[in-house]
Amino acid sequence: MHIPIDPVRFAPLTACLFKAWIRSMRFTISPNLDRVLALHASGQRLVIALWHDELFPIAGYGCVNIAGLMGIVSPSKDGQFVASLMESLGQTTVRGSSSRGGMRALLEARRVMDSENRMAVFAVDGPRGPRHEPKDGVVFLAQHAKAMIVPIRAFSDRAKVFDNAWDRFQLPYPFSRCRMAVGDPYSVTPEKLDAAALAMERARLKERLDALA
Known part of the structure; x- marks a missing residue:
């Protein structure tokens, strides 16, 4: 007999386990994080940009140790679980992706940032x-919200890598060590975001994220 289980129902319990997992890890944090938090405290709008495969340690550290985050989360069922988990940890989420509800999510994100x-x-x-x-969404949000982009990477010494996933998602083991590299905040072009401008901004962001390695 098949018994359907909705993982969203277990988000509060998962949040407790997730918090314990993250707190078991030993993070080495770039000093640039202090500059980023000071900018945020001064009222500067910021967008944290990261690669999807490094989401667990970066979002985990942020959700557990930093107040005032807002996740841009896919409207899929998996996204609903992530949203419930973040909200159980006291953070806020906006639902949308490049393929579903993207523009609505960016407008809502701007409103929440304000x-x-x-x-x-x-x-x-x-x-x-x-x-x-x-993709283009982070560039649109940064320009529309007059926000600076902050590139962040995470490098764990021991992690399970899911080679069959499109992103080769990394799940750091409990008690592992993780170095978080925080890049310099920067602003995107104020010019019209036509195809050429978007291509330039995507390339600039990729270069800054790759340079943190």
């Missing part, structure tokens, strides 16, 4: 890839 002074967290190659190729 009204609640939250930093947006954006897996820039998600939700389906190609891997490590930024």
Whole structure:
């Protein structure tokens, strides 16, 4: 007999386990994070840009240790679980992706950034890839919200890598060590975002994320 289980119902319990998992890890954090938090405290709008495969340690550290985050989360069922998990940890989410509800999500994200002074967290190659190729959404949000983009990478010494996943998702083991590299915040062009401008901004973001390795 098949018994359907909705993982969203277990988000509060999962949040407790997730918090314990993240707290068991040993993070080494770039000093640039202090500059980013100071900018946020001053009222500067910020968009945290990361690769989808490094989502677990970066979002995990942020959700557990930093207040005032807002995740841009896919409207899929998996996204609903992620949203419930983040909200159980006291953060906010906006639902939308490049293929479903993207523009509505960006407008809502801008509203939340304005009204609640939250930093947006954006897996820039998600939700389906190609891997490590930024999409346009983060550029549109940064320009529309007059926000600076902050590239962040995470490098764990021991992690399970899911080779069959499109992003080769990385799941750090409990008690592993993780180095988080935080790049310099920067602004996107104020010019019209035509195809050439978007291509330039995507390339610039990819270069900055890759340079953190």
